[in-house]
Amino acid sequence: MFGYSYNLQSLGVSGFLVFLIFTLVYVAVSFVLRWNMFIKAGEPGWKSLIPFYSDYTEWKIVGFGKEYIQLLLLGIGVVIVSLLFSLLGAFGAIINVILWIVYSVLSVIITIRKCICLAHCFGKDDTFGLVGLLIFSSIGTLILSWGNCTYTAPEAPVSEEGSPITKSSMVTGILADIKAGRPIGK
Numbered sequence: 001m002f003g004y005s006y007n008l009q010s011l012g013v014s015g016f017l018v019f020l021i022f023t024l025v026y027v028a029v030s031f032v033l034r035w036n037m038f039i040k041a042g043e044p045g046w047k048s049l050i051p052f053y054s055d056y057t058e059w060k061i062v063g064f065g066k067e068y069i070q071l072l073l074l075g076i077g078v079v080i081v082s083l084l085f086s087l088l089g090a091f092g093a094i095i096n097v098i099l100w101i102v103y104s105v106l107s108v109i110i111t112i113r114k115c116i117c118l119a120h121c122f123g124k125d126d127t128f129g130l131v132g133l134l135i136f137s138s139i140g141t142l143i144l145s146w147g148n149c150t151y152t153a154p155e156a157p158v159s160e161e162g163s164p165i166t167k168s169s170m171v172t173g174i175l176a177d178i179k180a181g182r183p184i185g186k
Contacts, residue, residue: 036145
């Protein structure tokens with residue numbers, strides 16, 4: 001009667017194009033934010049453009065470079081073990097569920113730790129790490145990139161004598177304590 005005609009295909013295409021434009025703008029803004037954050041931390045900004053390398057660089061800024069590689073390798077290991085256990089039927093399915101739950105919880109804990117340490121490196125508190133960097137990561141990264149905060153490298157743990165503690169010196173100290181019959185760490 002009124003002559004209105006709706007073409008659902010053109011509506012779907014235009015909706016997809018709007019979604020695509022917003023996604024591309026979000027990705028571009030994310031690259032710019034991480035670029036500025038990397039520059040503040042003394043890393044070249046181009047490292048923010050390479051997918052896995054940018055995450056590794058961010059973890060390295062926090063002081064967790066090796067942990068990122070270990071978490072990535074653990075994820076690959078979980079996938080391989082999961083595939084092997086899937087051949088065992090119902091028992092394998094139960095093991096897979098447990099394995100993925102443990103890996104997911106471990107990943108969340110390590111990511112929370114990384115966000116808090118990243119906030120500390122830029123002079124912010126734990127709450128900013130949890131809320132600003134974990135929950136609202138784009139807004140938190142915006143504050144770190146263009147805010148008044150300055151980057152300070154994470155401090156290495158120091159022994160009572162004032163020398164830096166490395167993993168090898170920790171192991172050597174533990175072994176020396178065991179050989180001497182002393183309680184570990186005393």
